[in-house]
Amino acid sequence: MNKPKIVGREEWLTARKALLTREKALTRERDALAAERRALPMVKVDRDYVFDGPSGPVTLRQLFGAHPQLLVYHFMLDPAWEAGCKSCSYVTDNIEGGFRHLAARDTAFTLVSRAPLPKIAAFKERMGWALPWVSSFSNEFNYDFGVSFRTEDDGLSYNYGAGEKGTGERPGLSAFLRDGDEVFHTYSVYARGLDALIGTYQYLDLTPLGRHEEDLPYGMAWVRHHDKYV
DSSP: OOOOOOOOHHHHHHHHHHHHHHHHHHHHHHHHHHHHHHTSOOEEOOSOOEEEETTEEEEHHHHTTTOSEEEEEEOOOOTTOSSOOHHHHHHHHHHHTTGGGGGGGTEEEEEEESSOHHHHHHHHHHHTOOSOEEEOTTSSHHHHTTSEESSHHHHTTTTTTTSOSOOEEOOEEEEEEEETTEEEEEEEEEGGGGGGGOHHHHHHTTSSSTTOOTTSSSTTTTOOOTTSOO
């Protein structure tokens, strides 16, 4: 276990101020990158996606409610699985406490999975989540937005071609904007790009040991469903 060296307060303060300069530069760069993201062109969604929701069928347009913006988290829950992906559950635990605030900024939020609604409902109850969650079991939404794959060749398109071969489910988040009844796809992010959604990681990154994942077979190998930690 690598620990920081021990120094006096003045030496620590000098090092901390030097790091603060870099942190401020990163903040400015992040703000500039966010502005570029907002300026991306958008694509009209021409397909009429209908999802299975707790109150019946719901269209993509209806997922917005009264809001002009919609964020969709592509939650990995295959129709054959009895429980959701542990990593997606980790992300969702971090969203659960704050998603209600999005509406104050004119933004709706929902989870979408390919599993049928009864499996979604059972796992949602187990996790104690209140987030909106609908099923894309009866449509092509997951395939069209690059998070579900039928063949290994399909898997090559994950994360804009940067993903590994493989079939099945992958995580992601997509943003949509509506203008009247027209819906536009503005942004999607996958893989490590989802790190920013995980508040727990942001806290761990402030500690001397950090994420402490270097010796694990993969980064999130330590993650469990929150009811499985002992």
